[in-house]
Amino acid sequence: MSESSKSKLSLKLNPSPTLQCKNLHEYLKSRTPQFLETLYNYPTICLAVYRELPELARHFVIRLLFVEQPVPQAVVASWVSQTHAKEQSKACEALSELSVWQEAPIPGGLPGWMLAQSFKKNLKVALLGGGRPWSMSSSLEPDGKARDIAFLDAYALERWECVLHYMVGSAQTEGISADAVRILLHAGLMTRDAEDGSAVITKAGFQFLLLSTAKQVWLFLQHYLHTAEKRSLSAAECLAFLYQLSFSTLGKDYSTEGMSNNMLVFLQHLREFGLVYQRKRKAGRFYPTRLALNITCVSDAAGPGPLLSAGQARGHLVLETNYRVYAYTHSSLQVALLGLFTELLYRFPNLVVGVLTRESVRQALRGGITADQIIHYLEQHSHPQMLKSESGGIRATSVLPPTVVDQIRLWEAERNRFTYTEGVVYNQFLSQADFTALRDYARAAGVLTWQSERTRTALVTRAGHDDVKRFWKRYNKT
Template sequence: MADNGIGTSKLDNSTFITQSNLECKNLYDYLKTRPPNTLERLYNHPAICLAVYRELPELARQYVIRILFVEQPVPQAVVASWGSQSFAREHNYVTKVLTELNVWMEGSLPGGLIGWILSPTFKRNLKIALLGGGKQWSMSSALEPDKNARDVSFLDTYSSERWECVLHYMVGSQQQEGISADAVRILLHAKLMKRDEEDGSPVITRQGFQFLLLDRQAQVWHFLLQYLDTVEQRGLDLVECLTFLFQLSFSTLGKDYSTEGMSAGLLIFLQHLREFGLVYQRKRKAGRFYPTRLALNITNSQNKNAPLLEEDSPKGYIIVETNYRVYAYTDSNLQVALIALFTELMYRFPNLVVGIITRDSIRQALRGGITADQIIGYLKQHAHPQMLAADQKQTLPPTVVDQIKLWELERNRLTYHEGVLYSQFLSQADFNVLKEYAQSNGVLIWCNKEKRTLVVNKNAHDEVKKFWKKYSKGS
């Protein structure tokens, strides 16, 4: 029998599909990729400890709060006994999360038992965040009254306009203001845009199409993560920028904060946040700034009741009819450009755009990387109040929803699996033994009895290989 490691004919296709889709990380996914020394520096700040604690799964938060004031390791068996055995999978998962985030660590007990104890740095600063005390944050609110004070409605309008400049640039619609070369570099780094092969100008990518249909909070968080990947190249301190971002998420909307005491790197970071609409500052040297709604609770994905911007609120503008026509009551070039991603526009009036959903328009959107669920979700999110009437069980016409999904299924007729090819068996008996082993373990992808060839799941290759060696020695 020959083990052909190169027999992964579908490996390249599977890898291509994975890399072409937009990967939206949450706070846990991002922090677990940071080295331990970076996490240790981050946990020196109460704001970060509190944000991490809020983002933990509910069971993990229970574990942390129960051992927060315990000064010695708690036996692992005791921690496991706090939950029912039917939730053993959840227990294993949260144990993995807390370990990867360096929130807790293993500790030895008398008698050789192993227990869990919170990281000293995380424990100390989480106590400060929950109970008060500690050093003053770099964002100080000790300021004289601002003679040019801004109210919440002004900040909402400002943040919406600044963020929409980025989205306008991505869809290539007409706009009055452009974005800086620095923001363009972030879009290119995030692979939301790429350089055109002919003229070198930035054009939107498959991931960029998917990005446009995300909700506003998810867009900002993903964009900031891509920015943070480049802060060290700019000569900025990642920990310092992350700390300020977390502190910003706990700020009060409509309140001004002083820039006094900020380092030169933080002041540069503040100007970048100003461009993206996360903070408002009248002048660079104004000495104060106002956090906007975009910056509030930015890391809190579990907070479904976070305040929304006006354009993200339930007051939608889209009506979808059973004949596949779409009516968008808007005069925003950005919203029109988003509708055009998956519809064929028919008419445009000063405050109304009429389009139709067709097989070709949906297939074009699918080729751009947009999924059927994203299209349906966008239409639901921005549905007109008349479509949200209480007597209607479904927001969108079921015929339209089902047809969009069917058009997507037309393109998803093949499923790719990474596999390893086994061939050139010396006898039919050898082939049958390995085939039965792979089949019984659920790792057999394909087999051919006549040619004595089979393909097993790539992840199970090592186990299958060990079994074959053991069988070969025994026979």
């Protein structure tokens, strides 16, 4: 009888991880009910959660806000017509995930809904007034060295770009704190090199650099909150203070009087990251910057942040149909970002010229950046002149040349044209009959991945290998 020689082929596909930037709803959904209960003791958080709820969920909350007893679930369902059943289901799911309401029994055994007591109480405070005043609401004497909005924007940009410069390995890394480095490592945006122990950027870090500023700050702060307990800080108290800042007025100074020692420590960390400006540590006042006010603007539709380098236009990139990219900027950070997916050709004091090539884009793809992220970055930072480009009467969905956009996607598709399956190869059959018998058995069992009659080779899945192996042993004994 013939024998088969089996060689194992293990091919694994390791897709690049996609960096997830959770909004407030997704972030809170991942926390424990006990944490949410603590969080709802702060009116600012209750107001922020209410604003993030779906429209129909907000409608339910308002209707139940002044009801002191459970309302039958059937009654709540009757508030919405059947044509909007899907929206109703999403609203109920959101309220349950965030522990905004809870199931409560009604006399007679009917199920009912009732708002969580702490959420109801503190949302009333936020909407109607009352409660304890915010610690930062104390009145202040006029500041003799008041800072205007332009100064605050420049300060926030300088401090935040210090973090980004560190990530891209730029020489301009003076002033970054050890705490910020620890957060970057904890978030997986950077890792320690095995040889010299230096911090190097990861695939997730490449994706992080192409996010909008608001998303970057919010993602960074999420990981800060995850490690807050190690600094003897309360994550709930820190998050509440962040949302107090988000409701503040840009350009106005606020008092530190009445703030606890922990919050004063947290304030210094925010100062290092550029979310607040404080002239000196013991100053009795601070100014929230635009970074603090924009932590809620993390939706996909959110455009680039308003923080821009001095002298840099809102859009500074021009992309031509010959794949050349012209960047009108003198920011070394913008140049480093451009170098992630282009081949840089020339650099002048206020202009950088690069070209999109197959190899430069594939290098970015290997680093974990997707074609959509490259295209989105180019669209976000397109020069206003790109909006005036002629399209030959064709209605374009993007300001970028469609040929370049299509080519970037095709370069990405090149890497995805193969589907990898882990399996076992059966070959070197001594007769066609032996090959046919094993192939037909594997096909009938639904574990045959590929076969070639000419070379007498069959590939079966890893899960089906043991079954096919037992069949082959039985077949050889007959």
